[in-house]
Each structure stands twice: as structure tokens, then as C-alpha cells.
Amino acid sequence: MYQPFVLALLRNPRQVGAVAPSGPLLARAMADAAEPAGKRILEIGPGTGVITEALLDRGAPRDELYLLERDVTLAAFLGRKFPDINIIVGDARTISNLISPDHAGNFDVIVSSLPLLNMKEADKVSILKQFFTLLGPDGALIQYTYSARAPIAPALATRCGLRGTRMSTVFRNLPPARVWKYDRDQGPIGQ
Template sequence: MPVNEDRVPWLPERAARPAAGPLLFLRSLLNNPLKIGAVAPSSPKLSRLMASPVNPSESLVLEIGGGTGSVTRALLETGLAPQRLVVVERDPELAAFLRREFPTVRIRCGEALQAATIASGEFGAPVQTVVSSLPLRNLAKPDQIEIVRAMLDALTEDGQLIQFTYAAGCPVPEKQLGLKAECLGRVWANLPPAAVWRFTAARNAKRANTRH
């Protein structure tokens, strides 16, 4: 989908050095393969699918695991104003890169486990959408559940968590967490192919009741 610069006046020009993002991604990957969890940045098609459930005029959005910004760009391309978006990235070098690429977006060098604190600190409220590129399947099951719960805690009651995965099935134990899971589609033009999932609170299931 071509970007309409009139509709999105705050969308920054693509990097003057277009190779800078992929090279930095590769370096971060070599330094810390399990924590990066992908062999390449998300493709534009995957990033657009990740951004597609966002209502740009009503949503506050927390992006977790910003990497080199392909999903950040797709979120801004929906027409989402930069002040409605906060990006959390744990790697300081990637966070610094994101700040240079998206000077009008709040980039927080931090940890997904702090999602709710970051949302209330930045917006003073929970958000309607959390968009996560975290490599969940590289984590042990208890850590996976802890991190997904932390992201759910940043959401409003009717909020949505968007997560991509390279796995064939659902990347989150949705029943255990009281969630309704919906696969939004699979992108074959991605390295490797990936699917995007949307999680919302299941009707008649209270997330709080699933905590022990």
C-alpha cells in the first residue's frame, strides 16, 4: 500500500542510509540471537498486517520490541498520530536507532514486563492496543505466560494484543489466560513466513480469575 504523505504528514522520510537498519538488526542478532528472535526485520507486508487492527483515531498504542522500526512505520502509516504511540525496546542500541528514525515518537528503552507501568507513565491510562514483536517461542513457558500477562495488564478491558509468530499454531496459551484468539492471516513474503494473531478477553472469562 503506498504511503500518502499528505494523510500522514509526521511520517519521517525513510533513512538516508537505507542499509543502516538491516545492518544494525544483523549486528544485534549476532550479539544476542535468542533475545532478537528473528533472522530479519519484519517485512512491510507483515508489519502492515500487524498494524491493521489499529483504529488510528481512537487507539493509544504500545509497541513492544520495536527492533529497527518496521512495525513502528506501519503503525504510523495507518494515520496513527505519534503522540498516540509509545515504543518499548530493550536493546539500548536499537532504542537509540529508533529515536533517530522516529524523532516524534516516544521510544522507551525498557522491558516488556514493565508494559503497564510504561503505559500509565506515558499515557496516564491503559492502551487499546499492544503490538508485540517479542520472540515468545524462545522463552520457557512460565516466562512466556508472565510476559504475556504483563502486556495484557497494559490494556483496557476491551483492548487487544497483536502478536506475530513463525510457529504453525497459536503463540499464546489462550485458554489458560482467558483469551479469545483469532489468526489475522499468514504472510508468506516474510523471512521466515509468519502469522499474526489477535487476542482479546474471552467473553465470560475474567483475566483476573486466571491469576494464581
Template sequence: MPRFDRRRFLLAWLRAPLRIASITPSAPRLAGLMTKEISTLTGPVLELGPGTGVFTAALLERGIAERDLPLVEHERDFATLLQDRFPDARVLRLDVREMWKTALSRSFFGGVVSGLLRPKMPVPIEILDSLGLVSKRIGWTLRNIPPAAVYRISRRYQPMALIEQRRA
């Protein structure tokens, strides 16, 4: 991680402490946990809140092509930095809550990686249930500021017998 990234994060946090979750970029240990189940077979990966690109770099190491990495970043300085560091990635400077207004909402992604930190599972169970999704904590690390948990959200699988019954 370039040494000036810590300074960038601290300054961004000072400007908007309620919008920036951390005073420092995510640690490599967290980036490894966040991307450990992603491979070239995953397909395009959407990244939410990439900051300075710690997870982005880990995704590239996993074999995801830059052109298959849309990066959604709200902070202007981070978005500019990301476009310089990852020129083939599609950097969108917008609030994640506004994504539904863009073409991204109609795109297919094999995975989504989010650096938007929360102290607990970030999606309420009611929303998961309504979308047919389940959540599982797959790791955590104290070697991050703040310490972080990593969750995998995936589709709830149904036994084939239930699928066959619904078709009848």
C-alpha cells in the same frame, strides 16, 4: 526500509541470537498484516519489540499519532535508532518481561502490536482462558524472514443474557 537496517539486525542477531528473533527487519507485507485492523479509532497502541520501526511506520500510516505509540525495545542500538526516527514516540529501553514494573502496566491501550516472533501462537491457551481472551490467526506471509503468522488476541465476548444473569 533504509538499507543499513538489514546490517543492524544481522549484527544484533550475531551479538544475541537467542534474544533477536530474526536476522533481518520484518517485511512491509508483514507490517501491513500486523496493522490492518488498527485505525485512528483504536486509540493508543503499545508496540513490543519494534526493532528498526517497520511496524511503527505502518502504524503511523494508519493514523496513530507518534505521541500515542509507546515503543518497548530491549536492544540499545535499536532504542536509540527508534528515538531518532520517531522523536515524539515514547521509547522505553527495557525487557518486555519487566514492563509490569513501569507505569505502562497501568495504562490503557486500544491495541498492542508485537514484533517478538514465535513460530506458533505466542500466548498459551491457559493464559488466554484465565484472562478471558481468545486468539485467532488472521494471516500469514512467506514474504518474511522467517515466514510469519499474525494472530489477533481479543476479549471473549459474552452474550448479554449471561451478563444479565450474573448481575442478578
């Protein structure tokens, strides 16, 4: 589990954005916030698949679960670990080009491990617009952060028409993490 993560970290520390895979308690907290049973789910930046496992344990339907991972070596690792799950190799910044347009508005939840705080503002805005185009009207984005601050700055969330709610704090994770949920506050994002 650790070896593929450490190799990815050495290849691109900024892109991985963490010193260790998500711990089991953080993975469970993400799955609790996602309430995955019976839902169509897109997981972004699954890394070594720790959160994927928690989503499956909590009833995520295997044929309705899609993983998007940018690191090709981690994506290959995920393919061996979850041979029956849809894996897309690519960058979340261009996700609209990677997923069939038939999926627009079709996902119930997006579960993200993206290192958002390391990203440029313009990339965050673009990613959030694309995510909320893929999500249905009641869809939600679940995102964790190691920061005491929200993973999406309140001003940016407001600008994008999103409402952020802190769902839990996981102290027994390295480092401690907070799980946030974002949903639409004022109708579809970008309108």
C-alpha cells in the same frame, strides 16, 4: 535498516528471535490487524521500526504511540528515526515498572514482535498479565509468529482467559509469518 538489526542479532540471537527485520507486507498485516487510527498503542520489540512505520502510515497518532525496546542500541536507533515518539528502553517482563501506573487500562492495542515461542512459560504468563492490565476492557494484543502453531499455546490462552484469532498469513515474508489477535474471552486476565 539491516545493519542495526544484524548487529542486534549478533549480540543476542535468542532475544531478537528472527533472521531479518519484518518485511513490508508483514508490517502492513500487523498494522491492518491493529487498526491503529485514533488509538493509543504500545509497540513491544519494535527492533528497527518497520512495523512502527506501518502503524504511522495507517494513522497511528504519534503522541499516543509508545515503543518498548530492550536492546539499547536498537532503542537509540529508534530514537534517531522517530525523535517525536515515546521510546521506553527496557524488558517487557518488567513492563509494569517501566510505564506509569496512570497508563493502566489505557491502551487500546499492544503490537508485539516478542519472540514468545523462545520464552519460558512463567515469563509468558507474567507478560500477558501485565499486557492485559495495561489494555482497556476492549483492548487487543497483536502478535506475529513464524510458526504454524499459535504464538500463545491454546491451553495457555485459555488459562489466561484469552481468545486467539488468526488474522492473516503473510507468505511473502522471510520466513512466512502469521498474524494473531488476542482479546479477553472471560473478563479481565488473572481473575
